[in-house]
Amino acid sequence: MKTTNLTKTLKQANDYFLAGKYNEALRDYSLALKDYPESKEAYNGAILSDMAMGGESGGEALFDYYTILKSEDAEQADIIISEILETMDGTLDQLSGLFNETIQQRLAYEDGIMYNEFKELVKDDNDFNRIFENIMFSTRVIITEKEDFVDFLDNLIHHGYKEMALSYLESALGVYPNDRQLRNLLRRLAKGNKIEN
Numbered sequence: 500m501k502t503t504n505l506t507k508t509l510k511q512a513n514d515y516f517l518a519g520k521y522n523e524a525l526r527d528y529s530l531a532l533k534d535y536p537e538s539k540e541a542y543n544g545a546i547l548s549d550m551a552m553g554g555e556s557g558g559e560a561l562f563d564y565y566t567i568l569k570s571e572d573a574e575q576a577d578i579i580i581s582e583i584l585e586t587m588d589g590t591l592d593q594l595s596g597l598f599n600e601t602i603q604q605r606l607a608y609e610d611g612i613m614y615n616e617f618k619e620l621v622k623d624d625n626d627f628n629r630i631f632e633n634i635m636f637s638t639r640v641i642i643t644e645k646e647d648f649v650d651f652l653d654n655l656i657h658h659g660y661k662e663m664a665l666s667y668l669e670s671a672l673g674v675y676p677n678d679r680q681l682r683n684l685l686r687r688l689a690k691g692n693k694i695e696n
Contacts, residue, residue: 503534505541512544516562521552539577546584560682564668567689579669614640614647627658649680656687664688 512527525548531541543565550558561580568576612620617640621630634640642648648671655664665688671681 503530505531505535505538509538509540509544512541512548516544516548516551519551521548521558524548525552539581540573543577543580543584547580560678560685563682563685563689567665567685570689583669612638612640614642614644614651618650627654631658631660645678649678649684652681652684656684661688 508527508531512524512531515521515524515527525545528541528545528548531538532545535541544562547558547562547565551562561583565576565580568579612634617630617634620634621627624630640651642651648667652664652667652671655661655667664684668681668685668688671678
């Protein structure tokens, strides 16, 4: 016999997590899992709480991201966060190395313009939207530095490409979950009522 109300227990667990009470959040997620072992939200919440309790701020960043995703599509959010958590069994350094290796492989096989060249075009023309849309249809922007990536995301958000920015952030969170700049971008996206492009 189930002794917990899943919706109420998960809401309380989420509230505890947001308040930084990770022990209490983990307890409530665990209670939900005891009666509802198939609950992806309870499972993901328990893992994120455990990460946050261990001092990994990546748990907090992923929870912020999870919250944004759930406001759009709860079922898809559970799947995405589960996949991210499954890929995080290595260290963050290994993930970062993999990310950098992938960029180098891309550079070897793809034509495109470097981000600094893209910024020069925008500066000369003073019209981000027009330059960005022209580039999207003709070539690729190659970004090799994390700071350039953050700047690019900031520009996408500022110029109304919020859905695209969220898509890029999804990948970045797995590599840089502790990055304050990325978390600030997530918060900016979350402040919008609905993410649209």
